[in-house]
Amino acid sequence: MRMAHLFGRTLREAPGDVELPSHKYMIRAGMIRPLGAGIYSLLPLGWRVVRKVEQVIREEIDAIGGQEMLMPVVHPADVWKESGRYEAVGPEMTRFKDRGDRDMVLAMTHEEVVADLARQEINSYRQLPMLVYHIQTKWRDEPRARGGLIRVREFTMKDSYSLDLDEAGLDLQYRNHWYAYERIFRRCGLDYVIVGADTGMMGGSASHEYMALSEYGEDLVLICPNGDYAANQEVALFKRDAKVNEPLLPMEEVATPDTTTIQKLADFMGVPLARTAKAVFFVGESGDFIFAVIRGDLDVNETKLRKATGERTLTPATVEQIHAIGAEAGYGSPVGVRNCRVIVDESIRDTPNLVAGANKVGYHLRNTNLGRDYQADVVADIASAVAGLPCPHCGAPMIAERAIEVGNIFKLGTRYSESFGATYLDANGDSKPIVMGSYGIGSGRVTATIAEQHHDDKGLIWPA
RNA sequence: CGGGGAGUAGCGCAGUCCGGUUAGCGCGCAGCGUUCGGGACGCUGAGGUCGGAGGUUCGAAUCCUCUCUCCCCGACCA
Known part of the structure; x- marks a missing residue:
């Protein structure tokens, strides 16, 4: 096809209000166009790149046994009330009513729907383990979108959900995702670190984030130069000074x-x-x-x-x-x-x-x-780790880097299966809650992050 | 939500303080011509509710009030 026929023209000059290189170049290349704050259209060229990223993700998740499906973007509020998140989550979740005056929400993630499906579809230990995923639109009404595709309100995300008999099964699926994500980000040409993270609104027992290093990142990660520790600043530990022993003096x-x-x-x-x-x-x-x-x-x-x-x-x-x-x-x-x-x-x-x-x-x-x-x-421990503080393992002074969170993996445990009554019968005929995990990658954000790491002053240089 | 900034042609901007021809410039776009083995040039042209509403005035892009939107920093969130 001729460039003249490509929908989406290129721009000699970037709009005056863009700041990030990825944002600027993707606009100039005719890949994305803003519709509103944090809301973008992907033009043919941009969609083509995002689809390639999604294909990489699809191949690697399929390779660890993932079954692709598609869950809805509009949810009845009932499932969110069942998990308790209808009340727990703030205004970043958009709530509305349908014509029948029923409470509805726009999906910001899909744990509830998976738990709801799991209680219908899973009854026997013979069906587990299971891994399902989809690549679907999420809406999160962030207080402040910024930076082109780096932080938007409407975005597409690959989210997979593991269903297991027990913690050991969850550990295996967590590890599978760990390595699958490493392959995905390596294939995308990203320079990243894996860090321990806060579980935040997801709940659960463990969480890691895949952080792509970038001066425009919104997170700060602390990294041990010896490679034995890396964590998001919000949970980062550091080696504490030894207890000072001296007599207590009068106040x-x-x-x-x-x-x-x-x-x-x-x-x-x-x-x-x-x-x-x-x-x-x-x-x-x-x-x-x-x-x-x-x-x-x-x-x-x-x-x-x-x-x-x-x-x-x-x-x-x-x-x-x-x-x-x-x-x-x-x-x-x-x-x-x-x-x-x-x-x-x-x-x-x-x-x-x-x-x-x-x-x-x-x-x-x-x-x-x-x-x-x-x-x-x-x-x-309520102290913030900062650059220079000693690594909790080896004591070497840690360094701090800005980074973009491109993926995360959560051990959810039974938090959702218990509130939904998603159980299976084990070999003894006992009812047990399904053990869940959830794993996300924002495909648009990954694409923008690749652009962030792969460009020069003339424009984008996509990894081959 | 707090602070700052910006809305004038598809994009980048000037004009606004100090109200007064038909609101300009560059790029892009269209037509014609020239050129053409590395993003070429010339001429001509199309394109604007000056974000919106109200007000002041003989007269508003320009002054006043209200309002919408977008961007940046923070708060917030993942």
Whole structure:
């Protein structure tokens, strides 16, 4: 066919509002066109590339026993009510009513539909294990779409779902996907790392993400240069300093005018940041005041804190709320506060005689100690790993890289099968819940990520 | 949702502060001609509710009010 007949013209100049190379070049090449925020048409050239990516995915998932099918984009809300996610998921799920006034949703993922199908189709252990998948449209009303096809609201995703007798079966399917995904991304020419991740709204016991390295990535991954650890920053661990053994000194109040930041305080007191305790205030979804305490040289990781508190969301506390528990912004400490949950990072437990606030403007306390001067409701790891901190395995300083999440694998366990009553009869005639896993790859995002990693200043260079 | 920016021809922009011919420029597009073994050139031309609504004014792309949309940072989310 002649280029003149190709639907989708090329552009000498990119639209003024695009930023990412993949976005710019895919627009200029006539591959994609925006219809609205985070909503794109794939023109013939773009669709052709995406289909090739999908074909690679299809071949590799078929190779591990996947059976391709197709599940709907519009779901009755009932299945989402059964799993509890109708209430649990926020406005990123679009809800509407059909003409019969029935609650409906647009699919953002398909665990519910698979669980619903599984309870109808599976009754015997003889039918398992099973692996089904489809390549289907998802709608997620993201608060902010950006970057062309990297983060959109409507996108296509290959999602596969494994159904197994037990954890051992799940482990095998998880491992199969692990290697299948490695083959897929290698065939796509992507430079990526596999990292441990938060299970987020999916729930379940384990999760890994395939992160393609890119300066435009939205995630930060921490990588050990020795290759023995890689994790998303939201769950990344690091080797903690050894417990400091020294006698507990008496607590004393000192005047520290104008030291509202931890750096000013450390300078004023002439102590390292690691000898201060920092207070960070949140209010959880339950309405509880969350008082987080962490050593001054570290920062609170909200994902870890959410997990430690069991709160689904955390919002920064207001000055009024801080005063209500007897604390003072800028001079906060857990000593003497009330009506709040105190969550303490491990660093505080292992470092004695810290400088903390006095809950009084212009004053701090020297030599505060957990257990003697205040109690914690929870002691946990709530610290953010950053570049330079030691690898939890070998202790080497980790590096941080920006990355785009191109795929993820989740061990769901029985979270969905139990709420749906998706069970099978085992060899003894006992009813057991099916053990599930789910595995996703965004085909459009993969395509854009390939473009992100394979271009020069003249344009795209697709891997052959 | 908070902060910032932008909507003028298919794309990139100027004009807006300081209201006043038929709203311009480059690229692209069409016709004609020239050229043609590496994205060629010339002439001619088509194409615009100046995002939308309301208001001020003799007169609004330009001033005022409201509103919609898009982009960026953050929040959020995976």
